[in-house]
Amino acid sequence: MSYWWIRAFYGTVGAVLFSFLLVFLLRAAFGFEPLWDGAVYGAVAGLLGGIGFLWGIGCFDFWLGWAKGADISHEDHSFHGVSNWKQYFRLNTDHKVIGIQYLAMTFFFMLWGGLMALLIRTELAAPGQQIADGETYNGFLSMHATLMIFVFAVPVFGGIANYVLPIMLGAKDMAFPRLNALSFWFLPVAGFMFLASMFTGMFSSAWTAYPPLASQGTMGQTLFELGVQFAGASSIATAINFLATIITMRAPGMTIWRMPILGWATGVTSVLVVFATPFIAGSQFLTMFDRIMGTNFFVPDQGGDVIMYQHIFWFYSHPAVYIMLLPGFGIISEVIATFARKPLFGYRAMAFSMVAIAVLGFGVWAHHMFVSGMASWLRVPMMITTIIIAVPTGVKMWSWLATLWQGKIHIKTPMLWALGFLFTFLMGGLSGVFLGVVPVDIQVSDTYFVTAHLHYVLYGGSVYTVFAGIYYWFPKMTGKMLSERLGHWHFWLTFVGTQLTFLPMHWQGLQGMPRRVSDYDPRFETVNSIETVGSYMLGVATIIFFYNIVVSWKSGAKAPWNPWRGKTLEWMVSSPPPLFNFDAVPQVVGGPYQYGIPDARHAVVFAPEEFGGELKEDTRFPVLVVANETLTSQALIDEVRSRNADGLWSFELVAPVGDDDREVVQRRLATTLAILAGHGVAATGRVAEGDVVDVATEAARESDPNEIVVATLPLSQSRWMQRDVVDRIRKAATAPIAHVVVPADDARAIGGASALPMVMVVATEAIGAEGLATVVRTRADAQPARFTVVAPLDLPEPRWGADANERRRAAGEAMTATVNALVSTGVAVEGQVMDDAPSVALPLAIGAYAPSRIIIAGINGEARALAEAAEAAAGDTPVETVNLGQIAGA
Amino acid sequence: MATTAPHVGGATGQPEQKKHMNPALISMLLFIGSELMLFASLFTAYFFIRYGVANETWPPLKADGQPFQLPVLMTLVNTIFLVTSSFTLWWGEKRLAAGDNKGLIRGLWVTIILGGAFLLIQLNEYAHLGFTPQDRAFSGAFYTLTGFHGAHVLVGLIVLGLCLRRAYMRDFSPSYHTPLTAGSYYWHFVDIVWVLLFILVYLV
């Protein structure tokens, strides 16, 4: 447990205890009876506990420091960026890290929500009770809907936009990185409050939490209400941050009409969030007051009004559906333009239609209440606005289709999701227009028709678009490509699964099956079981997705800067981008979607000021590396790799021979170059005759490097240092010098050797023989590799006897001699003496080392026997046999 | 979406990131917008209770059959306190703009005292109202509205207190005063909401 998590633990527990004390004292002071009222204590503890956690994890430290009057540096970047995966679990202010934290967290909740969905579908697989009674079913349903809406569909786009948008705008980060961190940490607080309600009696009023049901719930209901507050605070804080970023941080030249559509989408969404979210906050406060404080907002005979809740709730929750859709629209616009290789059709219409949707979105809320008993004069106006809102949505739909029209369409996984979205969302949009018409809605209100509609819209608009975004930007985020094959599987299973699960629901609803029930009339059995099968397919598809993510992230192909040939700014920096995205402020010179227009460009990205000029994926500035004995060492290889991570450098290795054996130096150099190539480092190298200072100075004159790296052994062991080589090079060459000191032990072991192929050499009688070292050396010269010499000893019985011991000792000595001889000439080699006959030992060794090649080095007949044993165990691994007896004889 | 030739590095130099607007103040305004909507949701509840429920006389009757009565006069005085505090804050900021840090400190002190007095008087009112939030829907709405507002006054006072501290540290100057300006936006907002609340709940 790290410091921060321990602090978070104490912060939470401390705040909970404090709130108990506080409530107790207040109740005692004001004479409230009874002193103990679980609901009140629980609510205050939940609220303060959440805040205590946020304090503990470090969200408020900066501001508290400011409040205390401490000297705060705004340029303190110690919480910026990550160097290993563990740091994703603590506070970070880097928008790229926060983006990934957001995505991971929301998908975690999505998995839980999905699990609930599968439980729901399992219960509904057949009429009657399968796994859950009515109460439990309500719990599952409520948990499913709540997690999916409040901690998946709403915030997930915050993850994508957090990562991508600042880069798209040409900014170094969001406007307020610390606020950004706070927004993220609100999320786990909200989500885990929802999840915690499993232990306190699940809330059962779904995600809409209508009173009077919601005013009756238990502690679970309180956790729901508090969770919604935290999730809402998170949304608002991010939204304000996005707006400030979009307004003030766009790169020079990026007018609002040159902004990628994702910027528009995020901006419009953020306005919705800022102005709509407070309404759900208000509504949840009121139900909470009714339940735990005994106010009468929703008690009709005390002058309260239940319908009022629905008005306030839907005044948020209808705009909220656009909060869950508009960012997705933005993502789809990016993806479709890129993969159709055409300028986005109707860029301005796309932007304005989103604005129109947002404005109209505030005027349609009561279409959710046609049958609620609200004032009946509201029905027709709301019906009209609802139908009008289909117009800007239609504008978007046609614009996407027109972008595809006669495009040069590339069906990569992101594009598949985009096309899947077009179909699925269209279905949801059409049933939505049906539902907006009062007479139809009266007919199908609260039936599965609504469930079908909402899933088509949300699956299409949130899930498909998020997947499109993840497949599109994963290479940028991680520097690795996702597997296309798995991606296709994921898509097609999801697509078929979606239709199987949700298409029949339309019919089912029209036939009158009500939503939110755990049991149904037997005539619905067939459809329901089909839907359950479909939902299991969705489950399998999701597993494939996660498998793809994990495997590709670990060992996927390396992603170039711009795998999809996109035009926007994020594709003009490395994958993943450098810590502050851009080394110099970029200049925007045109629109973002000018595909197919000769010479059109969106922006120019510059190299750091020292170098000047434009920065492209293949822009490299030379660095000279001078080393000999230390060439293969871990320290030097690490040094080169860490520079290479900048994406700015190319490396020229120069190995001065000096008094050494040229061949040995050559071999070291070849090994190092092979290792660096294995790590994807662009490096060239040569061996040069002559004294190191002359060689280095000459090379520096030729290639005019930006830096010279000289690697030596420590002062006491280094021949170079004894002649003060580093300082002499410094004087002779003009470039700055970095001196890497390599510990002597480290210099002999070959660093990063795992990047080399593994070759296994099997020898028993031949160890120690003259030819063995030569054989290995020639193989190493032909192709750099690391070698393991294995000596399986067919020992005489008893194995602890004197004879056996003598053989073991002799073999060990011979092995050491061979290995030393090889290592000192620059070959990466290890040796192992094994205590078993080849037929037993070789399968074990092959299993353990997984060599890519096997070389049998034997003497005459022994060679054949060894080769047979090896071939039996080798499987597909190629086996080469060398008869040292013949070589010696010849 | 015209394309112009990029002028790349070199002689023209690299572009500079310009900031036209202060992101902190934009954010404060947006946050205030959000807060306004929170009060709007509570006012919505209040109006539904007031106008949506059939056959209610106004002011409605308490559980004991007596009509609710609010101390309008006292609250009017209190309202004047709060409104004045907005002006004293404005005066303090003007002093700072003229380079007079002492004036700012004075202005902040007066503002904070007025705001504090408002809160105390409001709490005193709670104690003597003669009804509780549990009485009927109206009383719940009344306490919720005034309570939320009171909480906002408290937050505003804390923010101004912090600004005061910073003013003593001579942190603000005529050219840098973003936290102070943001705080004062917030304070004016709290003030305006109160005026609305006073008119809509106490007077009308």
Ligand code: HEM
């Ligand atoms: C594996 C995928 C999913 C399955 C099998 C599924 C299944 C269901 C079912 C059967 C119901 C209705 C339960 C009832 O009315 O008794 C439901 C409700 C709901 N689902 Fe899903 N769902 C899935 C994914 C999603 C996603 C991705 C979202 C949102 C992003 C979502 C949001 C909702 C909401 C909000 C409700 C509540 C509807 C209401 O208020 O009645 N679901 N889900």
Ligand SMILES: [Cu+2]
């Ligand atoms: Cu709606």
